[in-house]
Amino acid sequence: MVVIDSQGDLISTILAARHLPPERIVLIDPEDIAFPVCLNLFAVGQERLSGYDALERERLTNSFIELYDFVLGSLLSSGMTAKQSVVFRYITRLMFHIPDATIHTLRDLLEPGGAATYQKEIAALSGTPRRFFETEFNSKEFAATKTQVLRRLYSILENQTFERMFSHPSSKFDMFSELQSGKLILINTAKSLLKEQGTEVFGRFFIALLAQAAQERATIPADERLPAIVYIDEAQDYFDQNIGVILSQARKYKVGMVLAHQYLGQLSGGLMEALEANTAIKLAGGVSTRDARALSSQMGTTPDSIERQPKGSFATCIRGFTQSAVSMRIPFFQLEGMARASRDERDAIRNHSRAHYAEAWQEASPADALEADDNDDPDDPPPDPFAPSPTL
Template sequence: MDDGVLSIVWLAVFIAGAVVLIFLVGFIIIPAAIAGGGVLYYLNNHYWPKMKEEEKQDRTRALYQQALSCVQTKTDLRRRLQQAGITDDTLLWVASQLYDMEGLTPPDEPPVVANTIEAARYRDKLSKYIESAQPNHYREFSNEVVDILANEQATGEGIFHSKSLRTPEDIEDLIIRFYDTEDCFKELRRRLDRNYNEQKGILPTKYKGDNCQWDYLKDTPLLKMEYVERRVSLTNRTRHTHILGASGSGKSVLIEYIISRDLTGDEDNCVVLIDSQVQLIPKLADVRLNTDDVTFVNPSWNLALNLFDVGYQEMKNAGIEGERLINTTVDLLGFVLEGMMGTELSDQQKTVFQYAIQLVISIPGGNIFTFFDILAKDGHLKYGAQIKEFDENTQAFFINDFGSKEYKISRDAIRRRLQSMLRNPTFRRLFSATENKIDMYEELQDRRLILIDTNMPMLGRDASAFFGRLFIALIVQASHRRFDNRDKTFKPVYLFVDEAHEYFDAKISEILEQARKSNIGLTVAHQSISQAKEILDPLMVNTATKMVSTGYKKDAQRMAESMRTSAEAILSLPQYSFGMTARGLPFTQIRAVPDPLSNLPKRYEKYELQEVTEARYGVTSEAERSETDTEVEIDPAPEETATPEAAADLPEGSPAPKGNGAKPPPPEDPPGAPGLGDVEPI
């Protein structure tokens, strides 16, 4: 076959093949491709995504259900904390934040579309939540939270809810507690580590900055715990309490609150209040206590009071021990009487006081008018029978010195000051009795509440102070008897003295020490440093508990020195709050509950307490009272102070009296003091 034919054949074959190919492509392959593409498009864009979505939905739902099965809600944690006694709102908030930080917050509802990046993150979050919320992990977390926060809960029987800024030591201790477990608090520790590194690895206890709380606790829930809250009590009560509260600070409310807790507590104690402001005492007198449990010394009532009726003869008969008691009693009466002078005594005045007091207490029925009489010109001469019972040195002083010109100025100054007080008819009535019917030793053991109303509006400043000092002296004298009978059990006595500067002087150190030894605790209060300059240093040294609220910078600076704090901390206290320190307790903020006596039952009969008190302690006959309503002039100085007759009446060997031997005129009795002229003269 020639080449032309062959070419035609091949061309025909090619054309036929092309036709077949076109047919195949056009009618089979292309439709098939189109159909296959459609199928692939459907699979890729509809079927497979739907399958994946359903798969992801199934996985998401499975994870979500698994997460729900692990859920321990905040309510569960809160219930657990409350069962452990953790009820403070701040601590409950901190626990809630730690719960969230630990990844324990229950998951949200699953997203509508499960096959997205957000859905993938949601599933990752669910996985982490399931890991965190495993029963073992949650149990460890909740146990740790309870253990840590239980130490922060203000618990106990303390009478105050206190709030104090956390110290660097407290901060370090708090932080360390969250490092005791490896599996919990990872995010919290990460933030704490960052704060620590920002301080260049310096521990809180070595911190030298100004805001330790912020620098170490910022960006964590623990910053809410920058203050420590706790219940605190008045401990070491017999080591005494010092309160400085400026006017308007709530000092009276604080004292009222402490007393109310003492009266309503389970302890068998005796509360004594000495107050001159006529505010708190009437409220306490109105509280319905059994009249056998209450003593109310009201200056407007009929009471038998005699500061010189001290049981002299019994003490004298007690030998050496009695001599000690006599000396102590003379010192205490000196404390009472010296206070009326209003200024520091000279040595001569102190000497006159000591000897005159010793003479008066030795005279049966001797009282304030006897003391006044002895200070007059030759007033001591009529009491020869008592003077002869003294030792030779004491006799010699009365014979040679007491009435001399050298001591006249001192005697007259004392007598003049006493006379100014005797002008007050209430004062004369109160101290005209020849006996003292209030035995403070027995009172402190038998009563629950003793009220000493030193009513300044009624008595005046001087007589009010004298009245208060008298009962302080009686309490201290009772404390000596308690100490001497140490084999007997005595209940604690809590003595509250408001406006203490009116009653105390530098001898307060001795009083505080003696009271402490006999289970008597003083709470001494005043308004400012300037009021109490004479007693401030002893109060700072001899009180274990101190409370302060003042807006005066100098007062705050002075108190801060002994309270281990700064003046700024005191000055920044909220109104009606006090800063308090005690042994073992750092400076902390406390606040009393207002009007604490309002909920206590009230006394039914208004005059019941007065009737019982006057029947128990009142003057029952005129023979028990020696009173004067006449002012007595200061006598001129005597030319001589003792007589030969006086010397003759003294024991053999006594020193001879001074003087020219002329007999002075007979001394006059103090007006209205019957019976004093009948004693044997020298």
């Protein structure tokens, strides 16, 4: 199971219950700033690709690139146009060819003269991707797109927590392996710390990892694909019209998704249509009159029956099983009623995740920085900037 929570309350409640040993739980928590998780935006199972045949490598690479439209599209303020998608797809393909590429590599490439910095890697590309960087990447037509993305990227990297997590040349977290091992994966997208932009990119990154891991399951026999459920709270923080593609891809490979949000006004028209078409189970409770009217036709019931659901009950419609919505009561405080984990048990969970998915971070003190810059050794004085070069 995977839980993605931007507020942290649900994850705290889960951790407070005694249920699984530390080695069965993965905790991804940006608020643990002393031990930032080691992530890489472009290390998505690349080490396993070499073990697949040529067809699977090509299929998975194309899938990865398609998913990055979803991740990198959050760097654009008004969604991604067809022209912008072209730029991102070629950039993503190049990133996969640059050794140890990080989010800083992406920034360097987008800056003026960036293509020249990575000329060796561009030359290693073949066919149309290489031609794009040689003839189109630096054209005026794409200049505005690169500038816009670069500004958003600098804005996100200004958040030091986000920068520390995504500055690693490799990722210690592998979604495919963790899903296959049946672990409970808790991902705090920490909206209070990362703010809206950082939370959106952070959440989309993990959702893309989920979709990529689901697609990679095509390489293993169907009976070895362990069923997984993904619960995403405040789902509107992350999704756009690509949700339809992600839901359908995940469903094929035994990855189910539960998307929770408060009201329909949080969803754009296109996103609402995508959710309506690609969700098999719909639950509605405590909704407004307006939302009840909008949902009634989808759920085969009346607006009144949805609006009158008592607290703790939901009008529930299951495609292929219910002709019309039925009322389903979900008891409160099930997690809270479980045996409580001790402080030592909760610390053991965090320490296990720190050891396996993070690295300790220590901020240099002003005194350390001053000592590093100061050279007091009389036998090795700092060079005189005005002295002539000894080679002249």
